[in-house]
Amino acid sequence: MDTQQDFRSGFACFVGRPNVGKSTLMNALVGSKVAITSNRPQTTRRAIRGIVHRPGSQLVIVDTPGLHRPRTLLGERLDSLVRNTLTEVDVIGFCVPADEKTGDGDRYIARELAQVKNTPVVAIVTKADKVTPQALAEQLMAVDALGSWSDIVPVSALGGIGKTGDTPYQLDVVTDLLVKHLPEGPPLYPEGDLTDEPEQILAAEFIREAALEGVEQEVPHSIAVVVDEMNLREGREDLTDIYAHVFVERPSQKAILIGRKGERLRTVGTRARQQIEALIGTKVYLNLQVSVAKDWQRNPKQLRRLGFYD
Ligand code: GDP
Ligand code: MG
Structure with missing residues (x-):
């Protein structure tokens, strides 16, 4: 019998406006710092891969630069990098922050995602620790209205517990929702590797x-x-x-x-x-x-x- 039969492996990528917490979330899911983060624009310029190992699955997350209307040649290169990545992954995580009203930038990305056929999109409401449960519930509805998502989930990359201390925003839930869309297949990277970046x-x-x-x-x-x-x-x-x-x-x-x-x-x-x-x-x-x-x-x-x- 093939012992690899129940193993799942594949790729996810995070998209969203700059500064919504994509790289921070990837690091948190990987459990180690593989992507740099900051509150400055254009921090992420490369599609860095982080690898999440679990019993029964291996999820490779591709962190991308923020998607927005480009103004320079660098901006254009970064945008086409994101678009190429979108068509190559098994599942997409669309990141929207809990603490900012959804707006044109998010709608622009939602429209782009609607063009990527056949790839499921999980909507991830990031920075859930920054808002009250009430505000979070409203944001979940606003994000839901932006498009058709296979799931929608709140998360905080900084630690488990929400502002009122009663709601755990578990990173594992995000991993679960991404992993379920991966095809069956053997691990793509050796056990223990956290990134393939030189x-x-x-x-x-x-x-x-x-x-x-x-x-x-x-x-x-x-x-x-x-x-x-x-x-x-x-x-x-x-x-x-x-x-x-x-x-x-x-x-x-x-x-x-x-x-x-x-x-x-x-x-x-x-x-x-x-x-x-x-x-x-x-x-x-x-x-x-x-x-x-x-x-x-x-x-x-x-x-x-x-x-x-x-
Ligand atoms: P990216 O541009 O989408 O990759 O965003 P980054 O991951 O670089 O994060 C942008 C800023 O948001 C950084 O200052 C992070 O520390 C902050 N941040 C990211 N995730 C969270 C979170 O879950 N909670 C809080 N409070 N801040 C976060
Ligand atoms: Mg980033």
Whole structure:
């Protein structure tokens, strides 16, 4: 008898406006930080995969950038990345936050989802911990009215309990509702793998997350990070050397990032280094260079160099 017979495996992706908690939810379901998060726009720029292992199933979640009407070439690339992902998964999680009224942005995405035939959509009302049970009930109805969903579920990525302490918003319920749409099949990744993202990419993402912290206005959009080299130091098992470039679009942004006497860049470096050390389990020497790549968001050649392919 085939022992794999009852095993389910496949892909889900989360879509929603920027900042609704898609990456945070993916990390919570995976149980480990594989995607960076922040309250800045355009934090997620890659379709990062997180893997949820359970007895009897393996769910691969693809975290996508927020979907909105694009304004730059980068925005267009990110949007087509999301659209391509939508057609390739077994189930879609449409994320709408509990604490913001549904609006044009959500309706725009609901219309896009209506075009994706044959893929079930689970509506997920995120950040349920931020509202009262009454407000949550109203939001569930508002989200229900946006389209036809195979299920609709509230969740908080931050911990189980709702504002009044009586309603548990369990992450497991979300996993269950996604897993039931997966086809039967063997595991796609080895037991214990939490992501298929190369360490070099995750390191670049952790650096970008640290660089986003505390910068305002247009600067977050303008930051891109490339890890040029990442190797164990010769003759050492316990120390990794990382050489990375942080790109910004203008000299004024470079000055902001570096800070007075380089103070800000040192803070960014320290924070990123600690995250990377936790990820790879060795000490890290991190060399960060800040460079200006003029208008890279609008420049096809620069976009390619930074890893955003057409
Ligand atoms: P994304 O752009 O949809 O991927 O959103 P992120 O996952 O980056 O989260 C955006 C912001 O919302 C971050 O500041 C998160 O800490 C916050 N957030 C995400 N999920 C929750 C949640 O369940 N509860 C609360 N209170 N905040 C959340
Ligand atoms: Mg995100």
